[in-house]
Amino acid sequence: MTSKAQKTRDDGVNAMYAYCLRFFSELKALGVTNAIISPGSRSTPLVLSAKQVGLDVVVHLDERVAAFHALGAAKATRIPSILICSSGTAAANYLPAVVEANHAATPMIICTADRPPELRQWGEGQTINQVGLYGNNVRWHYDLPVASEINESHARSTAFRAWSMSTSRFQGPVHLNWPFRKPLEPTQKLETPEASLSPESSYQEEMPRSSSLISLAKEYERGLITVGPNNLQDKELDALVAFSSDSGWPILADPCSQLRDRGSLSSAPIITSGELLFAEEKFTSLLDQVDVIVHVGLPATSKAYRLWKQETPPTRYVIVSPGVDWADPSHEVTDIIQGSITAAFSEPSSGRGPNSRWCELWTKHNGIALEAVKRHVLENQSELSLASRILSSIPSGTSLMLSNSMIVRDAELVLQNMKSDVKVISNRGANGIDGVISTGIGVSSSSEGRCLILVGDVAAVHDIAGLVAAGRLQSDVVIVVIDNGGGAIFSFLPVAKEIDNDSFEHLFTTPHHTNLIDIASSVGVQSQVIESSLDVEGLLGRAFESKGPSLFLCNTSVEETVKAYEEMRAGFQASFREE
Structure with missing residues (x-):
């Protein structure tokens, strides 16, 4: 190889690493802390660059395990992890976790290495069609230009958009497909560029407070708040509990609602035995027509509740801040409240409190059901x-x-x-x-x-x-x-x-x-x-x-x-x- 050809080749490799380093440096500045990787050759520029900028790199042998690891980390922190893998079927192993991240609104940034366009569909080993691999399970998918052939400023915008699309109100996974040409190894010492983005570069402004729920609480006494599995912040949960206590609308708390703890149970009328209550006709026959059900989170686990609601639908069924899926398999929704959960529940409601006949009916029989559970467990x-x-x-x-x-x-x-x-x-x-x-x-x-x-x-x-x-x-x-x-x-x-x-x-x-x-x-x-x-x-x-x-x-x-x-x-x- 002539010296000129070698220089051209080295310039391409240096440009490739400049692009990757810029990308990961900006994501780290925005708040990403870790990269979950699986070993592979084509992903070498991604892996070395993620490590160089100081991300916490975790290595998994199995891409399916890696993807679920990233899912769990994001569910615990609400911050996307970066997934990095080589080309071919490696990327396909991410799919089950990507599907869950989509439907559970969990942020995730997927970086799949790929062959350059001229090698795709021509029998090159370990090469499949990775463009749009995850279908509509991602908030954004993008087949990047070959990194060695584009200015690193494009990497900044790509990182910013990936972060924004993954962490917006409709949180979820994004997929970036990275074509690389050989050689893949760096030709000089890697240096981390100074990031130009920061957490303040992207923010979600809360919508003005909504009076919709307050109006409903003042108009209707027989209300019920159902809280399904969720990853809500403490301030959002506190707003829900305060609204329930003030309105006298009990909360039907899913086991994954974050509301079955001692603090919440002592602060609001929280019902934790719905599976027993709704399956018992002697209880449901005591209930007058439910005026309003307000739902937050993913669909409730309790089958008995879902069947009861289908058979005796409320006058108003309100879903607050729905995600990709609406929790409405029976197609009964009458109202949708978009935006911040904290804002939707933050104002005082009716002032009725938890001592109404309606609320006491729920709490009394919840206590009876819990005693039955306790006896069974002990005996x-x-x-x-x-x-x-x-x-x-x-x-x-x-x-x-x-x-x-x-x-x-x-x-x-x-x-x-x-x-x-x-x-x-x-x-x-x-x-x-x-x-x-x-x-x-x-x-x-x-x-x-x-x-x-x-x-x-x-x-x-x-x-x-x-x-x-x-x-x-x-x-x-x-x-x-x-x-x-x-x-x-x-x-x-x-x-x-x-x-x-x-x-x-x-x-x-x-x-x-x-x-x-x-x-x-x-x-x-x-x-x-x-x-x-x-x-x-x-x-x-x-x-x-x-x-x-x-x-x-x-x-x-x-x-x-x-x-x-x-x-x-x-x-x-x-x-x-x-x-």
């Missing part, structure tokens, strides 16, 4: 009893990662009276069971305390790679697996009674017979079987005081799980008294 050794003891053992400053399927439904019934500084995380945007352990690792990495990951056995098997990552990174996670021998949730569906037992087990329950204890031990995760629910507090207490990952396995069965739910409902019916 039985069921999955619900196990879940209750596990959840009540969580110390202050801990995060809780709840799996989907049976686990979040167990929590719907038994997650009660939590400590005020425990944040509940869940993947309720798309409700998948994959990536639960990996999401919890991400939560732990971005939180001060440890993270308890409560997961079912099938979901744990789905994320064995997450277990490997926990051992490799020595993450501060306590993983508790409730093993009921397969997909217990299918036993609650009509199909369980419509086909023979052998076919049902083969096609739906699918027991897997995986030895999670041995797998955990082999990858550096301390593991132990919990033989009795009475041992839960002691074993988990010691685990929370330790460092590094640990896994505990609690064995139950599908039959026992179904029986536990039936017995708890029967216990509530037996204790119910009409006035």
Whole structure:
């Protein structure tokens, strides 16, 4: 190669790195703190530049684990993580987490390395069509110019737009596809450019206060506020609690609502037994026509509530600050209030307070239901009893990662009276069971305390790679697996009674017979079987005081799980008294 050709080549490499360094420097200045990467060749300029500017770089062998790690970190902090991977199927492994981030409105900035345009669709190895790979699950996707052929000022604008699109009111993932030409290695020492952006460069101005809810609260006494899974800030939750207390409209609090803590429960009429209440006709028959239901967050977990609302729709159904999806599968919405949740709930409402007949009806029967839950937990050794003891053992400053399927439904019934500084995380945007352990690792990495990951056995098997990552990174996670021998949730569906037992087990329950204890031990995760629910507090207490990952396995069965739910409902019916 001639000296002139070498110089041209070096100039191209230097321009490529100048572009990448500028991009990451500006994102760091805006507030991004970490980059989650998976090893690869084509992504070399991205990886080296992210490390050079001082981002906290976490390496995962598996791109699916990496993506769920980034998801968990963003759910814990509301700040997007940067995902970096090589070209080809590596990028495709991000999709499940991207889907969840879309539906749960979780920020994420995805950087996929790619071949340059002239090599695409011509049989080059590890080359697929990555443009628009994630479809409409991203807020913005952009196929960048070849970085070695454009001025670095373009990198600043790209970083700014990616940040803005990911962190706007409709938070979510963005996808940047980066074509690179070889050589990919730097030819000189990398130096971090001084950023020109700052957190003040991008801000969201709150809309003026809305009088819509105040007017409704003054007009209607029989109101209900439903708060689904969310990632709301403390000031937003405080506004909700204050509005409920002032208006006398009870809050139906999802297990992932951040409102099942002792502080909130003592400040407002918060209902935490909706799954029992709405399934009991003796209770619902006491309710007059509901005037208003106001919904905040993702759709509620409780199936009984959803069925009750569908059968007896309110006069007004109001959704406040909806995301990509509206929580309205029955198509009953009458009002939408856009903008700031704090502003929508910030003004005093009716002044009716929590002592109205309407409000006292809810709180009284919520108390009866909670007593039934308490009796069942104390008198039985069921999955619900196990879940209750596990959840009540969580110390202050801990995060809780709840799996989907049976686990979040167990929590719907038994997650009660939590400590005020425990944040509940869940993947309720798309409700998948994959990536639960990996999401919890991400939560732990971005939180001060440890993270308890409560997961079912099938979901744990789905994320064995997450277990490997926990051992490799020595993450501060306590993983508790409730093993009921397969997909217990299918036993609650009509199909369980419509086909023979052998076919049902083969096609739906699918027991897997995986030895999670041995797998955990082999990858550096301390593991132990919990033989009795009475041992839960002691074993988990010691685990929370330790460092590094640990896994505990609690064995139950599908039959026992179904029986536990039936017995708890029967216990509530037996204790119910009409006035």
